Amino acid sequence: MNARNQRLCLLVGIIFILILSSCGSDTTTTGSKSSTGGGGTTGAKTHLSIMVGGLSKQIYLPNMLTKQLGFFDQEGLDVTLIDEASGQSSENSVLAGQVDAGSGSYNHTIELQAAGKQMQCVVQLDIAPGEAEMVSAKEAGSITSIKDLKGKNLGVTELGSGTQTLTIALLHNAGISQDQAHFLPVGAGDTFIAAMQQGRIDAGMTTEPTISRLLSSGVGKVLADLRTPQTTQAALNGSYPFICVFMKNDYVNSHKDITQKLVNAYVKTLKWMHTHTADEIAAKMPADYYAGNKALYVTALKSQLPIFSPDGNMPSDGPQSVYNIEKETNQAVQGKQIDLSTTFTNEFTSKAN
Template identity: 90%
Template structure:
C-alpha cells in the first residue's frame, strides 16, 4: 500500500511539473508575440527587401541614409537594400515579387497602369529629378542647346529608365522626335564618364556626383540643369517629382501596418536632411560613395539639396504634370485611361507627419 501511495505521489508530481512547464511556455510565447514589430520594440523584426536604382547616386540618398541613421531599426524593420543599375530594374523586380519595394522614378507607376499593372508611390523622396543633360567637352562647340541633340548619340542609365524619359521630354519640347536621336545605355559614374571620354556618346542624362566629376575633370559641361525644382519647372514646363518608393497596390492594401512603419522611417530621414548640412549628411554615407573625393561629393550635394522632399508627400501638381509629359512622349500611355489616384498615395506620409 505504501509503495502504491509513493507511486501515485510521484505520478502527481510529474503531471504538476508538465502543467507548470506548459503554462510557462505559453506565457513566453505570448510575451514574444507582443514584442514583435513596431518602433522601439525588442522582438523579431519584419524583414523587407528594397531594390534601389543606384545606391551611390545622390538622388537615391534617402534610402541608404535611412539605414545609416537606424530609422528602419527604430520602426522594427530589418531592411535589405539591393543595388541595381536603374529604377527600371527596380520596377521589374517589384512586379515579379522578387523584392517588397523599389526605389525609382514616379513616372513608372503611370506607365505600368497603362499596361494594366498596379503599383503606387507610398513616399516621395525627390520633388525634382536631380539630373542634368551633360554634353561632351569635345562636342560643346557644336551642341549649344537641346535643339542640337538631333541625330546625336545620347547616354542614359538604361533603356526605358527615368533618364531616357527626361531626355525624350526635353527633345519633345524643341520639336525633336524620339526616333531622331540614338539612345545608349551607359549606366552612371565610371561607365558614363568612360562612354563620354571614348566618344561613344555625345551627350547624356546623369546624376550627381557624376555631374560634378565630369565638370571638375573637364570631360563634360552642363547643357540642361534639372538639379533644382526651379530649373526643372523652366526646362520641362512644369514640376517633375522623380525618385520615390513604390510598392504593388495589393501589397500596400494588405500590409498597411508594415507600409506605415516603412514610410515613418523615410519621413524621419527627409526631415533630418532638411535640418543638417551637406557635410553632416555626407559624413553618414559609406565612404566608397565619395568616388575618392569627399569634397566634390559635398559640393555636388549642396547643389541639389532642394530636390529632397521636406515631408514625403506627393506635390499636388506633380502627378498631372508628369502625366502630361507621358501623354506627349510615350506611345504606350497615349489613349489610355489613367487614374492618377492609383499611382500614388499620401495616406501614410500624412500619418507619419
C-alpha cells in the same frame, strides 16, 4: 537503503529535474519574418527587401541614409537594400515579387498602369529629378542647345529608364522626336564617364556625383540643368517629382501597418536632412560613395539639396505634370485611361507627419 544513499538519490533526482526544466524553457526565437511581411515570431523585426536604382547616386540618398540613421530599426523593420542599375530594374523586380518595394522614378507607375499593372508611390523622396543633360567637352562647340542633339548618340542609364524619359521630354520641347536621336544604355558613374571619354556618347542624362566629376575633370559640361525645382520647371514647363518608393497596390492595401512603418522611417530621414548640412549628411554615407573625393561629393550634394522632399508628400501638381509629359512623349501611354489617384498615395506620409 541507508540515509547516505537516499540523500544521493534525492540529489541526482533534483539535478535531473533541473536539467529537463532548463531544456524545456529554452524557447527564445531569433530571426526575421519573411520578405512578404507576414508570419514570423511576435517581437521579431519584419524583413523587407527594397531594390534601389543606384544606391550611390545622390538622388537615391535617402534610402541608405535611412538605414545609416537607424530609422528602419526604430520602426521594427529589418531592411535589405539591393543595388541595381536603374529604377526600371527595381520596378520589374517588385512586379515579379522578388522584392517588397522599389525606389525609382514616379513616372514608372503611370507607364505600368497603361500596361494594365498597378504600382503606387507611397513616399516621394525627390520633388525634382536632380539630373542634368551633360554634353561632352569635345562636342560642346557644336552642341550648344537641346536642338543640337538631333541625330546624336545620347547616354541614358538603361533603355526605358527615367533618364531616357527626361531626355525625350527635353527633345520634345525642342521639337525633336525620340526617333531622331540614338539612345545608348551606359549606366552611371565610371561607366557613364568612360562612354563620354571614349566618344561613344555625345551627350547624356546623369546624376550627382557623376555630374560634378564630369565638370571637375573637364570631360563634360551642363547642357540642361534639372538639379533644382526651379530649373526643372523652366526646362520641362512644369514640375517633375522624380525618385520615390513604390510598392504594388495590392500589397499596400493588405499590409498597411508595415507600409506605415516603412513610410515613417523615410519621413524621419527627410526631416533630418532638412535640419542638417550637406557635410553632416555626407558624413553618414558609406565612404565608397564619395568615389575618392569627399569634398566633391559634398559640393555636389549642396547644389541639389532642394530636390529632396521636406515631408514625403506627393506635390499637388506633380502627377498631372508628369502625366502630361508621358502623354506627349510615350506611345505606350497615349490613348490610355490613367487614374492618377491610384499611382500615388499621401495616406501614409500624412500620418507620418
